[in-house]
Amino acid sequence: MDETKGHQCRIVYHPAYNVTAFGLERLHPFDGQKYRRIHDALVARGLRRPRDFLRPRPVGRRDLVKLHTPAYLDSLRRPDVLAGVLEVPIVGRLPGWVIDWRILRPMRFATGGTILACRLALEHGIAVNLGGGYHHAASAWGAGFCVYADVPLAVMLLHDEGNVGRVLVVDLDAHQGNGTAAVFHGWDWASIYDLYERDIFPARKEPEDFPLPVGPGLTGAEYLGIVRDTLPGALDAVRPDLVVYNAGSDPFVGDPLARYRLTQADLAERDLLVVTTARERGIPVAMVLSGGYSSESWRIHADAIEGILTRFDRV
Numbered sequence: 001m002d003e004t005k006g007h008q009c010r011i012v013y014h015p016a017y018n019v020t021a022f023g024l025e026r027l028h029p030f031d032g033q034k035y036r037r038i039h040d041a042l043v044a045r046g047l048r049r050p051r052d053f054l055r056p057r058p059v060g061r062r063d064l065v066k067l068h069t070p071a072y073l074d075s076l077r078r079p080d081v082l083a084g085v086l087e088v089p090i091v092g093r094l095p096g097w098v099i100d101w102r103i104l105r106p107m108r109f110a111t112g113g114t115i116l117a118c119r120l121a122l123e124h125g126i127a128v129n130l131g132g133g134y135h136h137a138a139s140a141w142g143a144g145f146c147v148y149a150d151v152p153l154a155v156m157l158l159h160d161e162g163n164v165g166r167v168l169v170v171d172l173d174a175h176q177g178n179g180t181a182a183v184f185h186g187w188d189w190a191s192i193y194d195l196y197e198r199d200i201f202p203a204r205k206e207p208e209d210f211p212l213p214v215g216p217g218l219t220g221a222e223y224l225g226i227v228r229d230t231l232p233g234a235l236d237a238v239r240p241d242l243v244v245y246n247a248g249s250d251p252f253v254g255d256p257l258a259r260y261r262l263t264q265a266d267l268a269e270r271d272l273l274v275v276t277t278a279r280e281r282g283i284p285v286a287m288v289l290s291g292g293y294s295s296e297s298w299r300i301h302a303d304a305i306e307g308i309l310t311r312f313d314r315v
């Protein structure tokens, strides 16, 4: 029996998402336990029982080579290459097997989670992967902590199977989704709407279908006003069969890697706005978490997901 059938919103999570590499993960601004903290908060708040979460399989090389070049996948065995992608120089001194088991394997589980969330969104309307959103990775390169291009891979698999025609990625992480945009250049059926901070990473921006580059200092009211004014037009122009929402929490005022000024409440309102705007049009939404580097990142996501479940769960 499907224990989760009373919930419209499916939540995908696996304990293997969390990164622990002998304390080395603390050298990085990313909270390696963020996914577990969100899971635990949703359980503590009575929104889900532990058995309600859907567990993905890790993506395998057979699927990865459908998007990534074999040369790129092979290069990930080299610690120096990976140290550059992850921006943690000491990774270059770890044995390859440690990197694969402690750092890449969690990312392959989360990539499998994005694939599963996209399938569940088509079936049930809304699905959230408590991870993924590696939007700086493309077919032949990775950057900015992103190794596998989970969203392009997930939508490519669904498109190849004939399950979706057009796809729109809504990327509201504070950084431009340059990897996703680079992959989408070659696909006329996939588009990206991207509100990002103009003067931060990545230095070289990719052309996009709906780019919204804005300078630092945006307040919540200004930010939400831009989304409210422009997202409906993008959805109506593309008329996608699936929206993948890259819900980065780094526009938060306390984030060390971006300079927008959204509060926790603004970010919860933003996520509910995106999901509601798509669902009003009958479009399935798969949400992935992407970046967020403050110690509050897990709480921001937990609050936002609580808002979505409160509005859309039918028990």
Ligand SMILES: [Zn+2]
Pocket (backbone or CB within 6 Å): 173, 174, 175, 248, 250, 291, 292
């Ligand atoms: Zn980001």
